[in-house]
Amino acid sequence: MTSTLSSPRPTGFQQRLGDELESLALLTSVAAEARPAPRRTRTVRLRLPLAVAGVAAGVAAAVALPVLSLPGHGAQTIGSSAYAVTKESDGTLLLRLDSRDGLEGFQKALDELGVPATALEPSAACTEPRPEAIPGASTGLRGAEKGDPPNSVRIDPDGLPDNGHLLLTAGFAPDGRMAVLAVSVVKDIPSCLPGSGDIVRVK
């Protein structure tokens, strides 16, 4: 009988597979913490590629989160329990923002994935004028697909004009949870957004 002591080991494979599984376990653990009483009974299905994209990940903004890459599907996701930015293999984006706590990480994720977008919450302290939208520019907003998580939007940036930049205006409820997410295309990137009551719900 073969002695496994002398059996060759694919040590690199063992290490890499272990790292990926540990990352998935981290996603699952935070998803379980973030949603103690899920309204939906759907279990986190690690086997579904879209489920991996939509699963909450991370425990705090200070924790470096792994970028889950599934070469077989081409999607990349950076996220936490409060947000997720997924760049699909065809270039479309699935953006999810659940709460104000995730806004900073959400922006970092957009930057890291090379998405030309700025996410801002209107503020009464902002004295800058609201940037003008580029007339006729497509936001690339697409309808939700089956399996998309709540508080998410799909965007196809291919239709953006060369001088266009996505402006994501985030409106939150008093308890910090996401209320509305408006998408527009602007030429000038603002540093802040003036507080107003004209946020149009786009989803």
Next chain:
Amino acid sequence: MPHPDRHPGSGRHDPGPTAPSRTDPAGFRAFYDENFDALLGFVTRRVADPHLAADLTADVFLAALEAADSFDPRRGAPRAWLYGIARNVLSGHFRSNARERDAVARLNGRRLLDEEDIAALEERIDAERAARELAVRHSALSKPLREVVDLVAVDGLTPREAAAALGTSQTTVRVRLHRARRILRAVPAASPAVRRPPAPVSTPSPTTRRPETTLETTL
């Protein structure tokens, strides 16, 4: 003769194996590290392609992570539980057609292989050739008998562990082993009645040959 999953490095002499956990990343990693080699042996005793072996190994552990909440230490050791999952994953693979396999997202374990890993897997697969041939011989048995015999004679589990892996009783396992022994005694070594595709034709080396007494002495 050492069993494949009882070498000193397997943790079998440790105070206790680590239970799988879906919400404890470090705990699941410990479970994974403790059982990787044994699971790899399980897979390479059943498949002869290194890339497929990597895919299935990854799929089994992924399934284990998904199902970790279902582990009950009262029913058996973590490794037996893992072998039960491995049985299901491999059965599903061999049963499904190519389109079904592609439709279900997996970890695609083969993408994690480097050249050294492939070479190591090929060596491991070669070393397990005798076990695969033994499993082919068992294909003359009905599925319930074959499952038990494979776990005991090919994977080296005790009847208790095999019972845990199959989710059945030890009595059932022993009865099936007894029946299998009677049938195999009557089956020629080179039986043409095989249900599975034959393993690559080769002569087992003396160091890897598994004598039939493995099944006999277990009873």
